[in-house]
Amino acid sequence: xxxxxxxxxxxxxxxxxxxxxxxxxxxxxxxxxxxxxxxxxxxxxxxxxxxxxxxxxxxxxxxxxxxxxxxxxxxxxxxxxxxxxxxxxxxxxxxxxxxxxxxxxxxxxxxxxxxxxxxxxxxxxxxxxxxxxxxxxxxxxxxxxxxxxxxxxxxxxxxxxxxxxxxxxxxxxxxxxxxxxxxxxxxxxxxxxxxxxxxxxxxxxxxxxxxxxxxxxxxxxxxxxxxxxxxxxxxxxxxxxxxxxxxxxxxxxxxxxxxxxxxxxxxxxxxxxxxxxxxxxxxxxxxxxxxxxxxxxxxxxx
Numbered sequence: 110x111x112x113x114x115x116x117x118x119x120x121x122x123x124x125x126x127x128x129x130x131x132x133x134x135x136x137x138x139x140x141x142x143x144x145x146x147x148x149x150x151x152x153x154x155x156x157x158x159x160x161x162x163x164x165x166x167x168x169x170x171x172x173x174x175x176x177x178x179x180x181x182x183x184x185x186x187x188x189x190x191x192x193x194x195x196x197x198x199x200x201x202x203x204x205x206x207x208x209x210x211x212x213x214x215x216x217x218x219x220x221x222x223x224x225x226x227x228x229x230x231x232x233x234x235x236x237x238x239x240x241x242x243x244x245x246x247x248x249x250x251x252x253x254x255x256x257x258x259x260x261x262x263x264x265x266x267x268x269x270x271x272x273x274x275x276x277x278x279x280x281x282x283x284x285x286x287x288x289x290x291x292x293x294x295x296x297x298x299x300x301x302x303x304x305x306x307x308x309x310x311x312x313x314x315x316x317x318x319x320x321x322x323x324x325x326x327x328x329x330x331x332x333x334x335x336x337x338x339x340x341x342x343x344x345x346x347x348x349x350x351x352x353x354x355x356x357x358x359x360x361x362x363x364x365x366x367x368x369x370x371x372x373x374x375x376x377x378x379x380x381x382x383x384x385x386x387x388x389x390x391x392x393x394x395x396x397x398x399x400x401x402x403x404x405x406x407x408x409x410x411x
Contacts (some may be wrong), residue, residue: 112163112198113145113390115155119157123390124196125162131202132248135207138181138203139174143220145197145387148252149331150226152394165197166190167224167410169217170365170410173200181205187206188366189220189369191228193363197387199410212347212373215378219372219379222405226252228258228364232357233304243298245315248306249330250277252405254369255380257304258284263376267346271311277403284378293318302326309334313342322348328355386411 116124133139137402144330146167151158157235158164182188182205191198193207211220230253236245244261249256249270259306261268261287271293272278278289290296293311299320305312308330316338369375382404385393393406 163195167219191224206360
């Protein structure tokens with residue numbers, strides 16, 4: 110069968126290859142993949158994955174063989190995969206703890222866009238009550254950002270979305286942002302929670318805008334730049350402020366189910382900024398790296 114595998118050469122980050130058919134273990138379902146979802150991290154930090162391994166974590170398809178231990182969805186169920194290793198292939202053996210059932214009325218391709226981005230946003234924003242709180246989402250025009258803006262607004266927060274340029278502000282107010290910024294130092298707001306996907310100098314700026322008792326959750330560093338805190342910046346009086354890292358790789362079946370339920374109820378929009386064929390993955394990766402896509406990239410498996 111065909112799959113997209115890791116390529117550490119100049120032609121990378123992925124290439125097509127013929128690979129062996131998967132052999133599911135007792136707690137794995139065999140899924141025929143119909144759509145895959147691309148993420149910046151898994152493609153940009155390729156050194157973390159071995160060469161020629163089937164790549165990817167997010168996808169959606171149909172169960173063609175249920176798990177033999179009786180767990181998970183039955184044959185014929187439409188499912189979304191999230192944080193599931195080796196997902197970009199025509200057929201995948203998936204632990205049932207990484208599957209979410211796609212409800213009727215929800216497009217299967219939208220399920221492929223949720224995965225890492227949706228679960229990351231949901232897990233971070235569930236860490237504290239957001240009702241009437243000030244929340245800042247950096248990199249708000251990306252995949253995590255689009256979901257985070259919506260989920261924070263649903264939770265009753267006053268949401269500020271930060272993007273890198275005026276061209277990337279489109280649609281964020283419609284998703285629930287109360288304010289959209291392209292420059293953080295100009296704001297006088299103090300934020301109770303910051304979900305930061307950018308890192309670099311922006312992280313230090315966010316710290317300066319953090320309210321007493323507030324928390325910054327670092328979920329990415331798409332800028333690729335170093336963060337330097339000026340001398341004395343980390344000292345302060347009053348209720349402590351904190352910075353927390355994020356690296357939760359535990360199964361996300363519960364989060365996928367909750368997110369898909371919100372989509373089915375019309376409360377969560379899935380931001381697919383580019384839809385295409387997986388044979389054109391090279392073009393899609395270039396668009397992703399060039400920051401030309403607002404939201405997620407979903408490719409159909411031919």
